[in-house]
Amino acid sequence: MFSVLSYGRIVARAVLGGLSQTDGRDYSLITASCGFGKDFRKGILKKGMCYGDDACFIARHKSADVLGVADGVGGWRDYGVDPSQFSATLMRTCERLVKEGRFTPSSPVGILTSGYYELLQNKVPLLGSSTACIVVLERRSHRIHTCNLGDSGFLVVRGGEVVHRSDEQQHYFNTPFQLSIAPPGAEGVVLSDSPEVSDSSSFDVQLGDIILTATDGLFDNMPDYMILQELKKLKNTNYDSIQQTARSIAEQAHELAYITDLVRVAPYLRFHRNENEAVRDRSTAHSVGTDSLADETSFRKTFNRQKLHKTVFNVRKLHNLGPLYIACLCNVYPSHPCFQYGIKPDEGLYQRISLGLFRLFGSGKS
Amino acid sequence: MFPMLTLLSMFYYICLRRRSRSGTRSEALGSRRAVELGQRSALPVTVEVEQYGKEVLDFSSHYGSENSMSYTMWNLAGVPNVYPSSGDFTQTAVFRTYGSWWEQCTSSAQRFRRTPPSFHSQDYLELAFEEPVYPTAVEVLETYHPGAVVKILACSLNPFSQNPPVDVRWEVLWAGKPNKALTPQARQFSPSIKQINFATNLLRLEVNSSLLEYYTELDAVILRGVRERPILALYKIPVIDINDLSDSEEEISEAGGLCCRSGGENRHNLGNGYFDRLPYELIQLIVSHLPVPDLCRLAQSCKLFHKHCCDPLQYIQLSLQPYWARLTDASLSHLLSRCTLLQRLNMSWTGNRGAVTAAGFCSFMKACGVSLVCLELSCCHFLNEACLEVIAQTCPCLQELNLASCDRLQPQAFNHIAKLTNLRRLVLYRTKVEQSAILSILTFCPELKHLNLGSCVMIEDYDVVASMLSARCRSLRSLDLWRCRNLSEHGLAELVLGCRLLEELDLGWCSTLQSSSGCFQHLARSLPRLRKLFLTANRTVCDSDLEELAANCSALEHLDILGTRMVSSASLRKLLQCCPQLKLLDVSFCSQVDSRLVQELSGLFPNVSIKKSFTQ
Numbered sequence: 001m002f003s004v005l006s007y008g009r010i011v012a013r014a015v016l017g018g019l020s021q022t023d024g025r026d027y028s029l030i031t032a033s034c035g036f037g038k039d040f041r042k043g044i045l046k047k048g049m050c051y052g053d054d055a056c057f058i059a060r061h062k063s064a065d066v067l068g069v070a071d072g073v074g075g076w077r078d079y080g081v082d083p084s085q086f087s088a089t090l091m092r093t094c095e096r097l098v099k100e101g102r103f104t105p106s107s108p109v110g111i112l113t114s115g116y117y118e119l120l121q122n123k124v125p126l127l128g129s130s131t132a133c134i135v136v137l138e139r140r141s142h143r144i145h146t147c148n149l150g151d152s153g154f155l156v157v158r159g160g161e162v163v164h165r166s167d168e169q170q171h172y173f174n175t176p177f178q179l180s181i182a183p184p185g186a187e188g189v190v191l192s193d194s195p196e197v198s199d200s201s202s203f204d205v206q207l208g209d210i211i212l213t214a215t216d217g218l219f220d221n222m223p224d225y226m227i228l229q230e231l232k233k234l235k236n237t238n239y240d241s242i243q244q245t246a247r248s249i250a251e252q253a254h255e256l257a258y259i260t261d262l263v264r265v266a267p268y269l270r271f272h273r274n275e276n277e278a279v280r281d282r283s284t285a286h287s288v289g290t291d292s293l294a295d296e297t298s299f300r301k302t303f304n305r306q307k308l309h310k311t312v313f314n315v316r317k318l319h320n321l322g323p324l325y326i327a328c329l330c331n332v333y334p335s336h337p338c339f340q341y342g343i344k345p346d347e348g349l350y351q352r353i354s355l356g357l358f359r360l361f362g363s364g365k366s
Numbered sequence: 367m368f369p370m371l372t373l374l375s376m377f378y379y380i381c382l383r384r385r386s387r388s389g390t391r392s393e394a395l396g397s398r399r400a401v402e403l404g405q406r407s408a409l410p411v412t413v414e415v416e417q418y419g420k421e422v423l424d425f426s427s428h429y430g431s432e433n434s435m436s437y438t439m440w441n442l443a444g445v446p447n448v449y450p451s452s453g454d455f456t457q458t459a460v461f462r463t464y465g466s467w468w469e470q471c472t473s474s475a476q477r478f479r480r481t482p483p484s485f486h487s488q489d490y491l492e493l494a495f496e497e498p499v500y501p502t503a504v505e506v507l508e509t510y511h512p513g514a515v516v517k518i519l520a521c522s523l524n525p526f527s528q529n530p531p532v533d534v535r536w537e538v539l540w541a542g543k544p545n546k547a548l549t550p551q552a553r554q555f556s557p558s559i560k561q562i563n564f565a566t567n568l569l570r571l572e573v574n575s576s577l578l579e580y581y582t583e584l585d586a587v588i589l590r591g592v593r594e595r596p597i598l599a600l601y602k603i604p605v606i607d608i609n610d611l612s613d614s615e616e617e618i619s620e621a622g623g624l625c626c627r628s629g630g631e632n633r634h635n636l637g638n639g640y641f642d643r644l645p646y647e648l649i650q651l652i653v654s655h656l657p658v659p660d661l662c663r664l665a666q667s668c669k670l671f672h673k674h675c676c677d678p679l680q681y682i683q684l685s686l687q688p689y690w691a692r693l694t695d696a697s698l699s700h701l702l703s704r705c706t707l708l709q710r711l712n713m714s715w716t717g718n719r720g721a722v723t724a725a726g727f728c729s730f731m732k733a734c735g736v737s738l739v740c741l742e743l744s745c746c747h748f749l750n751e752a753c754l755e756v757i758a759q760t761c762p763c764l765q766e767l768n769l770a771s772c773d774r775l776q777p778q779a780f781n782h783i784a785k786l787t788n789l790r791r792l793v794l795y796r797t798k799v800e801q802s803a804i805l806s807i808l809t810f811c812p813e814l815k816h817l818n819l820g821s822c823v824m825i826e827d828y829d830v831v832a833s834m835l836s837a838r839c840r841s842l843r844s845l846d847l848w849r850c851r852n853l854s855e856h857g858l859a860e861l862v863l864g865c866r867l868l869e870e871l872d873l874g875w876c877s878t879l880q881s882s883s884g885c886f887q888h889l890a891r892s893l894p895r896l897r898k899l900f901l902t903a904n905r906t907v908c909d910s911d912l913e914e915l916a917a918n919c920s921a922l923e924h925l926d927i928l929g930t931r932m933v934s935s936a937s938l939r940k941l942l943q944c945c946p947q948l949k950l951l952d953v954s955f956c957s958q959v960d961s962r963l964v965q966e967l968s969g970l971f972p973n974v975s976i977k978k979s980f981t982q
Contacts, residue, residue, distance in 0.1 A: 096435065096447075096457065097435070100435060100444070102435060117433075117434070118434060118435060118436055118456070120877065121430065121431055121434050121436035121437070121456065122436060122456050123437075123454060123456070123903060123928060123929055123954065123955050123979070123981075124929070124955055124981060125905050125929045125930070125931055125955060125957065183905075183931065184880070184881070184882070184905050184906040184931075184932065185882055185906070
């Protein structure tokens with residue numbers, strides 16, 4: 001998935017370095033956001049901070065600064081529902097809640113719950129689902145309160161190291177926890193998680209910390225060390241350099257996830273199947289690395305993206321490959337109405353969120 | 367010499383005083399200096415301040431839910447969220463009703479006689495701003511179906527001040543007739559307002575949406591004003607405004623004073639002209655057309671009219687709602703002696719901000735409430751438990767009680783209503799009535815015909831209420847359960863089992879009712895007399911529900927199925943064909959119903975007003 005990225009750096013109101021850690025001043029965030037939707041080629045413009053199916057918001061209130069991202073689940077497109085509507089409306093509603101002060105800074109779950117409740121109060125019959133991640137900076141107490149539902153998340157980086165991160169919440173592969181509004185009659189079938197099952201955390205922050213919230217489009221495509229590399233380049237605390245960094249991270253992730261033609265998975269992956277357990281299905285004996293697509297459609301497992309990175313890079317190292325395209329097909333229970341993915345091999349450009357392709361650059365020919 | 371000097375200085379002083387009477391001394395000196403220095407120097411600059419609303423303090427109704435920020439009155443504060451876009455958006459302030467649909471229902475109150483033709487207001491809201499200013503302009507940003515604002519008033523009280531003054535004055539800045547704009551598009555409504563002589567930061571808007579096609583929506587109100595009194599007031603000769611005359615509240619209270627004086631005038635036997643020849647009843651008939659303030663003024667004119675105007679027969683119906691701004695405890699006590707035969711009393715909207723106290727109201731009730739049949743007390747925030755206790759004790763014949771939006775009334779106060787066993791009509795919209803109280807009311811008031819429990823958020827289980835209604839209130843004709851979140855199909859089934867005479871049922875925004883349980887079809891089959899059915903925002907209403915309604919409820923007049931995806935044109939056509947009395951059909955946000963279909967159906971069935979709202 002493509003990412004929405006919002007980005008905050010804590011500075012005290014009266015800038016300039018040398019401030020001690022026992023600073024009594026209120027903290028605030030300097031924020032910037034960037035992202036790409038899958039429809040970028042079509043030039044679809046959406047209002048506000050909406051990138052493809054993902055949406056974000058940044059809102060300020062006198063006691064707190066709040067960031068939020070929501071990733072609309074793309075499977076709804078098959079049912080004629082625009083997945084971005086739900087996430088965008090959810091984020092706009094949360095933004096309004098914060099601006100009007102109808103929230104408690106120490107309880108971002110409350111923002112999510114109220115936001116979800118307000119979605120139900122809309123005359124327009126909204127349908128869809130999305131993940132959500134909300135980060136609240138309480139100005140006075142210098143604490144961050146977070147709430148994450150699904151596979152979006154946040155990172156807190158201090159001194160070039162990740163000090164806090166969110167955990168992914170998934171039911172099964174590519175099916176994150178999600179808030180949803182189902183069509184009538186489908187409530188039992190459509191996944192709908194309550195805001196209460198979200199992960200909450202609270203921790204202190206210091207001046208100069210960098211908070212990065214993003215959807216899984218970033219975290220799936222860009223390994224941590226690359227993100228940290230980009231963040232190291234951020235020297236100033238002004239808006240422009242933060243915007244620049246956000247943009248470069250998003251662009252890199254975008255490139256890494258660039259989707260081209262599906263290519264048969266190379267046989268050498270099968271070769272590695274036994275050695276690299278990372279791509280083995282735990283429950284059945286299926287695994288990535290078969291020739292035909294039909295087998296791959298029955299592939300389902302809990303996917304660990306860090307291990308895939310390792311596998312891919314290991315493969316490259318071992319075999320000095322040319323440009324290699326590995327397709328990771330993630331197809332879940334076909335009976336699940338929201339998540340039926342068909343793979344169309346003749347399609348030039350995939351619109352499905354289930355696909356992430358990694359292009360490796362090697363020295364050989366394709 | 368010294369007397370001369372004193373005389374001269376006195377003379378000088380008096381001249382200056384006269385000059386500065388209508389302005390401050392510094393302004394007087396400043397303007398004199400300006401005049402002396404010629405045209406080059408400017409008059410003191412008065413800075414115009416522009417403010418958006420800070421807080422909505424009070425209102426009579428709204429469309430949204432009580433803990434929500436969608437379509438609720440609190441959205442009026444702050445900067446506009448929608449304007450200049452038009453459409454039906456959640457971020458606006460929307461009232462509960464529009465048009466004349468609710469007045470057509472039998473559950474509405476009968477109009478009171480003697481309502482002055484200049485009083486059109488159906489709903490109001492009070493909006494406070496940060497800083498008191500002398501208003502120069504008020505702009506209302508209406509974003510959907512504009513034209514509802516009929517009155518703008520300013521209050522002399524600063525609601526945020528720590529020491530509220532005793533004397534609270536409301537001044538009308540602008541008054542107009544209910545209007546309807548040509549298109550439902552957004553507009554900025556800025557009528558020319560009257561200059562007032564006090565600074566205000568509390569505005570009141572009164573609205574009347576009876577001519578509008580759909581709900582009106584307000585986005586923001588801008589108050590423009592100056593901090594110092596406008597300089598023009600210095601040179602302006604105070605005009606005696608006719609409105610000011612009617613503003614003097616002393617007249618109602620003076621009527622009482624006249625009672626004492628009349629005893630001493632027996633000596634003069636001035637002829638009353640031809641009035642002496644007219645029979646008593648005829649003069650009564652003539653006088654019965656006067657509105658209440660005129661009645662009180664006429665009572666002061668001579669003994670004969672005093673006798674007629676104080677006759678209790680003139681006060682069988684009394685509506686004090688149009689005079690909410692002037693009604694005080696003193697007014698009530700002076701009306702006391704005339705209202706002994708009072709049967710219908712409308713004190714809605716009165717008495718707020720300390721004008722009427724609970725004690726004053728209780729003594730009025732004790733004196734005049736014996737024959738009371740109808741009591742309208744909507745938005746009366748002075749009410750407390752003691753008042754309801756007094757009502758319950760002194761008004762045994764009470765049949766209609768309206769406590770809509772009395773949201774400051776404590777929950778235990780409602781227990782007293784159970785003593786009014788003759789109740790036919792009870793409105794508890796937006797009150798804090800609790801489950802135990804409503805259950806005891808239903809137990810002891812079996813004659814209930816009209817019950818409004820809209821937005822009563824403190825009632826936990828509406829299924830229990832429904833089954834009690836079914837058991838005890840068999841003659842129920844109309845039931846308003848707007849936004850009653852936990853009514854389920856079991857409760858509904860029991861309700862329609864017992865209350866067979868139901869004609870009006872409002873189940874808007876009751877999200878727990880699922881059509882798949884068959885509850886709506888069962889409802890249609892059980893209630894052949896149904897005339898009004900609101901299933902607003904129940905996303906499960908489907909074709910088979912409409913078909914059952916078409917088959918069974920031929921008397922249907924109002925139907926609202928906003929927001930469902932499952933209704934198609936075929937069942938709509940069937941319904942329109944089978945329900946010839948249908949007047950209102952709201953299919954807003956029904957995804958299978960587009961504007962082309964609405965146009966077509968409106969052409970085929972011209973008597974039906976088909977509503978399709980849009981968000982743009």
